[in-house]
Amino acid sequence: MTAQLIHGKIIAAQIRADIRAIIETKLQQGQKQPGLAVILVGDDPASALYVHHKRTACEEVGIKSFYYPLSKTIPEAELIALIQQLNQDPAVDGILLQAPLPKHINADQLFELIDPKKDVDGFHPYNLGRLAQRRPLLKPCTPYGIMLLLDHIHQHPKGKHAVVVGASNIVGRPMALELLIAGATVTVCHRFTVDLPYFVKQADILIAAAGKAGLIKGEWIKEGAIVIDVGQNRLADGTLTGDVDFEAAKEKAAWITPVPGGVGPMTVAMLLRNTMVAAGYMNM
Numbered sequence: 001m002t003a004q005l006i007h008g009k010i011i012a013a014q015i016r017a018d019i020r021a022i023i024e025t026k027l028q029q030g031q032k033q034p035g036l037a038v039i040l041v042g043d044d045p046a047s048a049l050y051v052h053h054k055r056t057a058c059e060e061v062g063i064k065s066f067y068y069p070l071s072k073t074i075p076e077a078e079l080i081a082l083i084q085q086l087n088q089d090p091a092v093d094g095i096l097l098q099a100p101l102p103k104h105i106n107a108d109q110l111f112e113l114i115d116p117k118k119d120v121d122g123f124h125p126y127n128l129g130r131l132a133q134r135r136p137l138l139k140p141c142t143p144y145g146i147m148l149l150l151d152h153i154h155q156h157p158k159g160k161h162a163v164v165v166g167a168s169n170i171v172g173r174p175m176a177l178e179l180l181i182a183g184a185t186v187t188v189c190h191r192f193t194v195d196l197p198y199f200v201k202q203a204d205i206l207i208a209a210a211g212k213a214g215l216i217k218g219e220w221i222k223e224g225a226i227v228i229d230v231g232q233n234r235l236a237d238g239t240l241t242g243d244v245d246f247e248a249a250k251e252k253a254a255w256i257t258p259v260p261g262g263v264g265p266m267t268v269a270m271l272l273r274n275t276m277v278a279a280g281y282m283n284m
């Protein structure tokens with residue numbers, strides 16, 4: 001079997017076009033422009049690139065982006081004051097604090113300081129708690145985007161065995177919650193999982209989100225599986241690659257996401273969607 005590609009890049013472009021059309025209509029009706037504040041602390045090149053993509057996407061659809069590029073030595077108190085100010089600012093509907101943060105900053109405390117109504121990353125314990133209780137409000141962007149990809153290819157998780165590799169707060173854990181809500185049987189693998197191939201071989205839906213190039217071997221993939229690769233690993237020669245051995249996996253899977261052009265653009269599209277929801281322009 002040779003897998004069909006899941007073209008996240010094309011699907012995300014359609015979502016952005018729909019958002020743009022909604023904003024145009026609302027602006028003509030005299031509503032205020034939605035606004036997203038983006039905070040980047042330090043000069044990590046990968047984070048700078050992600051933030052660039054997010055801000056460009058905002059501009060393209062008509063969301064105003066307020067940009068705060070900050071020194072990696074910024075005192076924590078200044079970041080706290082900035083978030084408190086943005087929480088109060090009516091022009092700002094969403095606040096995005098790009099992770100990772102420098103070690104002297106208590107990241108958990110800062111994410112928790114963001115008003116849950118403006119938490120367009122869906123990282124706040126309140127929003128994650130709502131997801132865990134099957135009553136989601138703003139949802140983490142990457143898992144949300146992956147659920148839309150599955151929907152788009154008409155492959156519904158109900159009754160399937162979904163295996164999530166990676167248990168991060170940003171992707172793995174909320175991904176497991178989303179799949180559980182959708183009726184999948186969910187296994188979460190992580191760095192202490194003893195026999196990773198044993199679990200991957202059982203996956204009808206595999207979500208690879210460990211952040212390790214080539215971690216998932218093609219021969220582990222179940223015949224006919226759906227393979228979603230969240231990995232964004234930069235190799236020494238500058239190429240971007242996922243967590244899955246793509247060439248071998250595509251010979252066994254029924255569906256597979258490419259890297260780049262799969263999950264990444266969906267994460268950005270869901271950030272825009274969450275900003276629209278936070279601004280009251282769209283429902284979940």
Ligand code: GUN
Nearest residue numbers: 096097098099100121141
């Ligand atoms: N760092 C890596 N991915 C993300 C994300 O989706 N949001 C934020 N805020 N930081 C990140």
